[in-house]
Amino acid sequence: MDRIERDVLINASPQRVWAALTSAEHLGTWFGDAGATVSKLEPGGEVTLTWAEHGTGRAIIEKVEPESFFSWRWSGPLGPDPVPGNATLVEFTLTPTDGGTLLQVVESGFTQLDLPPVGQEKYASGNVGGWGHELDELREYLEK
């Protein structure tokens, strides 16, 4: 239930989408913004993702089904390593469509994160009337 699901329709073959999704060269631009590495494209392989502002995060590949499915467990907000309490599972599914590819991503495991207390001041919204809307939004994420 604790998941985020997003998808995008891409006007390119699953083969091209797979290359963009899994190659270090491309991961370093669409995911990180300052480079990436992929040790091996197989279960247990390590992916590093680097951001100019935030440093490097690590992910461990879980499953590889060329041009159809790719998943990794990656580090959460607490540090660069995907250890228990600081890892979520990210799953990419590619489905061929008429002339393109539907790419779906599911990130799950948020309730297993040992998050630091949320600073009220950081998230303070002040929108007393917005409660119903926020719940709808949250429910969308939880129920999708």
Place this chain on the structure above:
Amino acid sequence: MSQVDDVLAALADPMRRRVLDLVAAKGPVSASALATELPVSRQAIVKHLGVLEKAELVASARAGRENNFSVRSDALDATATWMASLASQWDRRLAALKKIAEG
């Protein structure tokens, strides 16, 4: 557990989400009153309310022999904001990936 953890865990249960919805619609409201509108026992509702209260999603106030519950919005706002920011990060990433694959 932190607030966001508590909120996510509390809302993971569909019946608890229904309880919260009802508290939002009818609050301040007692567990007995909620039990007349839901297909579970008063005892089960009291348990759900306990989890929601711990997650700071509802607050209770003594009213005669029972507690009345009403909604608190801060914890929910914080969690929704956090989840929404993660989701929009994915939208940005997928848009960038689309550009590369189509390029």
